Amino acid sequence: MKVLKFGGTSVGSASRIKNVAQLVQRENRPVLVVLSAMSGTTNRLVEITELLKNQRTEEAKKQIQELHRQYQLVVAELFETENYKQQALQLLSEHFAYLQAFTLDLFTSNEERAILAQGELLSTALFYFHLQETGVPSALLPALNFMRLDQHQEPDMPYIRENLERELAQHDQNQIFITQGYICRNAFGEIDNLKRGGSDYTASLLGAAMKAEEVQIWTDIDGMHNNDPRIVKNTYPIAELSFDEAAELAYFGAKILHPSSVWPAKQENIPVRLLNTMQPEARGTLISGETTGHNIKAVAAKDGITAIKIQSSRMLLAYGFLRSVFEVFEIYKTPIDMITTSEVAVSLTIDDTKHLGAIVEDLKIFGNVEVEQDLTIICVVGDFLAESTGYALKVITALQHIPLRMISYGGSKNNISFLIKTEHKVEALTALNDHVFGEGGK
Numbered sequence: 001m002k003v004l005k006f007g008g009t010s011v012g013s014a015s016r017i018k019n020v021a022q023l024v025q026r027e028n029r030p031v032l033v034v035l036s037a038m039s040g041t042t043n044r045l046v047e048i049t050e051l052l053k054n055q056r057t058e059e060a061k062k063q064i065q066e067l068h069r070q071y072q073l074v075v076a077e078l079f080e081t082e083n084y085k086q087q088a089l090q091l092l093s094e095h096f097a098y099l100q101a102f103t104l105d106l107f108t109s110n111e112e113r114a115i116l117a118q119g120e121l122l123s124t125a126l127f128y129f130h131l132q133e134t135g136v137p138s139a140l141l142p143a144l145n146f147m148r149l150d151q152h153q154e155p156d157m158p159y160i161r162e163n164l165e166r167e168l169a170q171h172d173q174n175q176i177f178i179t180q181g182y183i184c185r186n187a188f189g190e191i192d193n194l195k196r197g198g199s200d201y202t203a204s205l206l207g208a209a210m211k212a213e214e215v216q217i218w219t220d221i222d223g224m225h226n227n228d229p230r231i232v233k234n235t236y237p238i239a240e241l242s243f244d245e246a247a248e249l250a251y252f253g254a255k256i257l258h259p260s261s262v263w264p265a266k267q268e269n270i271p272v273r274l275l276n277t278m279q280p281e282a283r284g285t286l287i288s289g290e291t292t293g294h295n296i297k298a299v300a301a302k303d304g305i306t307a308i309k310i311q312s313s314r315m316l317l318a319y320g321f322l323r324s325v326f327e328v329f330e331i332y333k334t335p336i337d338m339i340t341t342s343e344v345a346v347s348l349t350i351d352d353t354k355h356l357g358a359i360v361e362d363l364k365i366f367g368n369v370e371v372e373q374d375l376t377i378i379c380v381v382g383d384f385l386a387e388s389t390g391y392a393l394k395v396i397t398a399l400q401h402i403p404l405r406m407i408s409y410g411g412s413k414n415n416i417s418f419l420i421k422t423e424h425k426v427e428a429l430t431a432l433n434d435h436v437f438g439e440g441g442k
Helices: 014-024 039-053 055-078 082-104 110-118 116-131 157-169 196-211 243-251 257-267 320-332 356-366 391-396 423-437
Strands: 002-006 031-035 176-180 183-185 191-193 214-219 241-242 272-276 283-286 296-311 340-341 344-350 368-381 405-407 415-421
Touching: 002 196, 014 031, 014 055, 014 116, 031 116, 031 157, 031 191, 031 196, 039 055, 039 082, 039 241, 055 082, 055 116, 055 191, 082 110, 110 116, 110 191, 116 176, 157 196, 176 196, 176 243, 176 368, 196 257, 241 243, 243 257, 243 296, 243 368, 257 272, 272 356, 272 405, 283 391, 296 356, 296 391, 296 423, 340 405, 356 368, 368 423, 391 415, 415 423
Parallel strands: 002 031, 002 214, 031 176, 214 272, 241 283
Antiparallel strands: 183 191, 272 283, 296 344, 296 368, 340 344, 368 415, 405 415
16 A cells, blocks of 8 residues: 655645546555645634634634635535535535634634644545545545554554554455544544644654555655755756655755654655656655665755854863753753854754743853854755765855854764855855756766
8 A cells, every 4th residue: 555645735726636636546556645734724724723812703703704715616616516516515514613613712722723623624525525526436534533642742653553454444445545634633532733744744654554565745846856946946856865865854944845754654664755746747756765875965954043152161071061951952842953062162053942031041050152043054965974075075165155153064974064144045055056966066
């Protein structure tokens, strides 16, 4: 069995839903289809929850009504027969009445997660109705029946595996199975989610749970590119990446893939293929346990970075100093991206500034603390063995005209990272593209 995940733009209209239906029928084997919410829906639901939190119920009602009308237009275009059109409209009425009910009472965080789940529930139901109308046998498997987080907010893989197998066994006569991405239940049985971008994570988790032949991530771009195509001209899709290379790129800014989604597939050595619903014949990118040689594969950029420098003469040979510094970030559950050290100082970066003020106050006991914001990490990814030469020189030469705040090299054989001011981001990505992948890199 293969797992095929389609993102929001891939199911963003009636015509695209029909296109996805054609794509899933091309496989000559059972497939589990994981769908995101239709593009724009989750953002609208987030807006509605914010209005409800702030007790702006009349505005929330209007937003819900407007979203309902948009879905009614999709139904009118998607279905040909009156029978299925009425079934779909009834489905919409039930879901949007459910949303309207939240405007009548106090609003809680549990209810917020229930609202955010509606996008995936709607997209999968409409897709299922469309397949039924066109005579394609399929089964709709509710993700809330098998996707669950444990008490540590991590996927409960034994539970997922056992309950997914049970759901599949109930429909063993079918070749096409449909389920929701992103949504799940928590350890208390409440509706929860895998956070933004979590549909990729769902697909990878399900692929790992059933030891799938392959996980396919279908988006609106033909694979992972060697640079950001929104900023740099003449980028190209990378044919093959290792799991580690893909994980580095996803973490450091490549938007096509959710950072968490590589790891479950890596655990079971299940290939992940990135494909384009707009150009289904394009080769895309294959991510696997294989490496394709020692070279530079791609560049990614991660914005919204804050640098923190702790300077103290007492640091020299101080036993446990770094551990004490890291414990501050652990207390506030704030991950660190990059770190560099010297005899008297340590510099590190974070992208979550929720607790920045408290972190800085706690760090002051170690010495002088400096904070710099509006920074970007430029990550150059490839297979850089310690014995290899020339890669760092090639990259630094490309960036010689740009002030570098920090450099990280050697922590991973798969990336060289640079910290720069965000105002230099476009210049840096363009220079790397020209020097590393363009004429200067040949």
